Amino acid sequence: MKKVVQYISLIKNRAHQRNSLKIVLFFCAFHFIFLQITAQTNLVPNPGFEKYSGKGLFIAAARPWKNIYTVDYYHGPFKLHDDKKVEAHGGKSFAGVRFQKNYREYLYVKLDSTLKPGHHYTVEFWVCFGEWSTYASKSLGACFSKKALNQAQVEELAPEFKTEVGNKKGIVSDFKWTKLSMPYTAIGGERFMTIGNMSPKINKDFKRMGRPFKTIECYYFIDDISLVEDIKADTTHTRKIDSLIAVQQSLPVDTFKTVSGKDLKVGQTIKLHNIFFEPGGAELLEESNDELDYLVTFLNENPFLEVRVNGYTDNSGYKLNNQNLSDQRAFAVYNYLLRKGVKNNISYKGYGDSYPVATNSTPAGRARNRRVELEVMKKE
Numbered sequence: 343m344k345k346v347v348q349y350i351s352l353i354k355n356r357a358h359q360r361n362s363l364k365i366v367l368f369f370c371a372f373h374f375i376f377l378q379i380t381a382q383t384n385l386v387p388n389p390g391f392e393k394y395s396g397k398g399l400f401i402a403a404a405r406p407w408k409n410i411y412t413v414d415y416y417h418g419p420f421k422l423h424d425d426k427k428v429e430a431h432g433g434k435s436f437a438g439v440r441f442q443k444n445y446r447e448y449l450y451v452k453l454d455s456t457l458k459p460g461h462h463y464t465v466e467f468w469v470c471f472g473e474w475s476t477y478a479s480k481s482l483g484a485c486f487s488k489k490a491l492n493q494a495q496v497e498e499l500a501p502e503f504k505t506e507v508g509n510k511k512g513i514v515s516d517f518k519w520t521k522l523s524m525p526y527t528a529i530g531g532e533r534f535m536t537i538g539n540m541s542p543k544i545n546k547d548f549k550r551m552g553r554p555f556k557t558i559e560c561y562y563f564i565d566d567i568s569l570v571e572d573i574k575a576d577t578t579h580t581r582k583i584d585s586l587i588a589v590q591q592s593l594p595v596d597t598f599k600t601v602s603g604k605d606l607k608v609g610q611t612i613k614l615h616n617i618f619f620e621p622g623g624a625e626l627l628e629e630s631n632d633e634l635d636y637l638v639t640f641l642n643e644n645p646f647l648e649v650r651v652n653g654y655t656d657n658s659g660y661k662l663n664n665q666n667l668s669d670q671r672a673f674a675v676y677n678y679l680l681r682k683g684v685k686n687n688i689s690y691k692g693y694g695d696s697y698p699v700a701t702n703s704t705p706a707g708r709a710r711n712r713r714v715e716l717e718v719m720k721k722e
Contacts, residue, residue: 382571385453385454386454386567386569390566391407391435391436392434393405400413400415406452407437407449410538414437420438432566437449437565439562440559440561441544441560442557443548447538448496449537450535451534452533457528460527461528462571463527464523464526465484465568465569468565469513469562470520471515476551476558476559477558478513478514478560479547479548480509480548481506482506482508482538483505483524483539484536485503485505485540487503487532487533487621488532496536497542498621498622503621510549512548513562519565529618542658602644606647608719611715611718614637616629617634619674624670624671624673638679642684647718648687648688648720648722651675651679651688651689651691651715651716652691652715654698654711654714655694656709656712665693666692668695669691672714699713
């Protein structure tokens with residue numbers, strides 16, 4: 343009888359284990375499916391412009407989309423000559439943007455959710471080349487920001503906030519819709535996406551089409567825009583960040599966090615990692631706090647150091663604007679240190695685009711040149 347009871351107990355235990363395993367497997371499968379669905383959710387509202395208020399001529403009628411200048415809005419086929427027409431890629435509605443020598447249009451929208459730092463996303467949209475265009479654009483793309491941007495802010499935005507795809511022969515589709523796809527690694531906190539030509543100078547991004555022309559102009563129809571998180575992307579590669587990282591010959595990487603203030607020499611610069619600003623602005627982002635707080639501790643432990651905060655930019659834009667921006671960013675760091683109670687003798691100075699530490703001909707080089715350093719001025 344005792345053996346029968348033990349046998350029954352063993353059967354019950356095994357049954358319980360099987361049920362527990364089934365529950366675990368169920369929740370694992372549910373979690374995996376949830377991640378897949380979440381990752382594939384399009385963060386762009388009204389992606390095909392089908393929802394609209396009234397029948398306005400501009401894309402702002404397709405709420406919540408907005409336009410910089412006159413982005414056209416089509417509610418049905420656009421008729422060309424010889425019975426040809428352009429129809430929407432999906433649904434009935436689509437947009438149209440125009441680029442000229444010193445003029446370009448953008449459309450932008452507030453995303454359904456904020457982008458997560460370090461997460462990878464894929465931007466996709468469909469374009470159809472306007473046949474009357476005398477030139478074609480060599481690139482089209484998107485940029486991301488925490489706030490809605492105007493034209494000047496889009497054009498001055500750091501390349502780390504932009505993604506684009508291009509063709510040296512021009513993006514031409516011969517009346518057919520063509521899908522453009524490009525990756526983007528989020529800095530974190532981006533909530534707005536802007537679509538258009540992202541090149542620094544539009545007049546250098548044109549490809550002549552060989553047609554008779556009165557004006558330099560290219561036109562693209564745009565439809566079905568999407569932004570989805572890519573959970574399969576390689577998360578080991580370096581994030582694209584507008585961090586102001588100094589590259590200085592006198593100190594190796596990360597010496598700032600290990601060197602003693604007594605070992606520093608007058609004229610030596612200290613490398614600051616992970617200092618983040620609003621794109622094109624001088625407002626410090628919260629992501630900078632950890633690095634700056636460590637700097638506060640370092641200075642409080644070495645009160646005999648007299649230091650100066652030096653700010654630098656790349657050579658994009660006007661020289662005077664770069665000088666002002668470098669001054670403002672250096673002041674922002676200087677002001678943070680004072681507000682945190684640092685007692686050292688501190689000053690600040692902006693150098694604009696002077697003294698680059700890398701080439702300004704590549705995005706990576708320009709990112710290295712946008713930096714903030716701490717220079718030792720005196721040891722008391």
